[in-house]
Amino acid sequence: SLTLRCEVRNKMTRDPILTIEKLIFVNLDENGKPAPHGKTKVTFVKDRFEAE
Numbered sequence: 001s002l003t004l005r006c007e008v009r010n011k012m013t014r015d016p017i018l019t020i021e022k023l024i025f026v027n028l029d030e031n032g033k034p035a036p037h038g039k040t041k042v043t044f045v046k047d048r049f050e051a052e
Helices: none
Strands: 002-009 016-025
Touching: none
Parallel strands: none
Antiparallel strands: 002 016
């Protein structure tokens, strides 16, 4: 699973507009049960694509 916290702020005043304290993403199998995601280390977008 992946747990995130998110805050949306006004670009000019930087006042909070919306705060989500905990957002949890879980990989599910075809039956809706939690399943391993297969990741064993941190990856970066720049490493996922071939260099042109």
